[in-house]
Amino acid sequence: MTTDPFNGLLDPFAWWDIGRSYDKYNAFFDVIIFSAIFIALAQAILGRRFPGRPGRALSAALGIFMGVGLTLLEQQFGWNLRMAGGVAAVIVMIIFAMLMMPFLLQFNLNKRTAGTLVFLILYFMLKALSPASMQFIDRHFPFLHLIAAIAVIYGFWLIIRRVLPNDASAVFNTSDAGMVARLDQPREKSELHLLKKTNRKAVPEAKKNAKQIEHTLQALKNETQKPNPSFKQIAQATATIAHRADSAVEKIDKLRILDRRLRNFDWHELQQMRNYCRELGEADREKLKQQLLLERKKILEEHAIEQTISSCENLYSNLRSKLDGIGRAALAKNKAETIADINSALQLDSQLRGMLDKLQKAEKLLFKLTRIKLNDEKKI
Numbered sequence: 001m002t003t004d005p006f007n008g009l010l011d012p013f014a015w016w017d018i019g020r021s022y023d024k025y026n027a028f029f030d031v032i033i034f035s036a037i038f039i040a041l042a043q044a045i046l047g048r049r050f051p052g053r054p055g056r057a058l059s060a061a062l063g064i065f066m067g068v069g070l071t072l073l074e075q076q077f078g079w080n081l082r083m084a085g086g087v088a089a090v091i092v093m094i095i096f097a098m099l100m101m102p103f104l105l106q107f108n109l110n111k112r113t114a115g116t117l118v119f120l121i122l123y124f125m126l127k128a129l130s131p132a133s134m135q136f137i138d139r140h141f142p143f144l145h146l147i148a149a150i151a152v153i154y155g156f157w158l159i160i161r162r163v164l165p166n167d168a169s170a171v172f173n174t175s176d177a178g179m180v181a182r183l184d185q186p187r188e189k190s191e192l193h194l195l196k197k198t199n200r201k202a203v204p205e206a207k208k209n210a211k212q213i214e215h216t217l218q219a220l221k222n223e224t225q226k227p228n229p230s231f232k233q234i235a236q237a238t239a240t241i242a243h244r245a246d247s248a249v250e251k252i253d254k255l256r257i258l259d260r261r262l263r264n265f266d267w268h269e270l271q272q273m274r275n276y277c278r279e280l281g282e283a284d285r286e287k288l289k290q291q292l293l294l295e296r297k298k299i300l301e302e303h304a305i306e307q308t309i310s311s312c313e314n315l316y317s318n319l320r321s322k323l324d325g326i327g328r329a330a331l332a333k334n335k336a337e338t339i340a341d342i343n344s345a346l347q348l349d350s351q352l353r354g355m356l357d358k359l360q361k362a363e364k365l366l367f368k369l370t371r372i373k374l375n376d377e378k379k380i
Contacts, residue, residue, distance in 0.1 A: 026080040031071040039063025195367040234330040263302040294373040315352040
């Protein structure tokens with residue numbers, strides 16, 4: 001015998017018959033579902049091509065346009081999602097989940113939060129669109145109701161965490177220095193998240209890319225040592241790693257944009273704290289000394305990161321030129337020039353990997369300084 005874990009939990013919503021509401025307003029529900037799917041699909045396709053806020057706006061506009069269009073089409077034929085049956089509803093929801101997950105991650109949500117939201121949306125969609133499927137779940141997978149109940153509780157807990165500060169002492173800390181130090185705390189937490197993502201993904205990927213280029217160049221060098229090297233294969237392989245270098249340059253350029261954005265924010269925060277310090281008492285100014293010092297260190301580190309990124313971009317540019325030279329020499333079957341360009345490219349790649357190591361260390365230091373600053377804010 002199965003039990004309903006929502007019994008009592010959702011009593012305030014017991015009056016709402018979702019199925020009946022869908023039957024009456026199916027166009028409203030369908031346009032939301034279709035728009036969400038198309039927005040996520042557009043974001044998945046256009047996100048890399050048009051990054052940032054303009055890309056999201058374009059994805060939203062296209063998604064809503066296509067969602068409304070599909071809803072009007074189904075209205076014209078007198079059809080809706082509920083009429084598609086359980087299997088079709090499940091297929092739609094699987095597609096919806098696959099598209100919604102990366103879409104939600106675009107908004108700096110962690111995977112647990114995004115996964116919880118997607119699960120809840122799917123659960124209630126299934127409940128509204130396919131009661132027969134819910135009856136099947138009741139008979140064979142009753143634990144899904146328990147998971148849904150836990151997800152609801154977890155969702156409420158996430159909302160409470162968003163509303164209330166992490167440190168309860170911050171509620172009672174009314175010192176002027178504490179208020180000034182925590183003015184931009186949400187933005188700093190977002191900065192910490194971005195830096196963590198950079199340390200875990202962006203720079204390691206660039207380093208991996210440079211290592212792959214080195215392996216390919218070594219293989220090409222070995223090929224040139226043969227009595228009759230295949231210049232055609234050398235040219236083709238060079239074209240491949242040239243595209244790889246172009247991809248790495250794009251990632252490095254994104255790091256530059258991120259670094260500038262963080263530095264502008266830190267400059268703003270430093271100026272803001274300095275302005276407030278002029279109006280604070282001696283004791284409060286003393287409390288903010290460490291915050292000001294950490295902010296200056298962060299700005300200096302961000303400046304160093306930008307210089308390192310510039311060096312990486314220059315090395316990539318020179319490496320790209322050498323790769324083009326290898327391709328031209330190989331097509332001309334000029335063995336001596338091909339070998340010389342490969343050796344030069346290997347030297348540049350070695351310098352590049354060293355510079356990427358330096359960049360990664362600088363990013364880690366910036367992350368550490370940001371975390372220290374956030375921890376110090378709690379003590380003020």
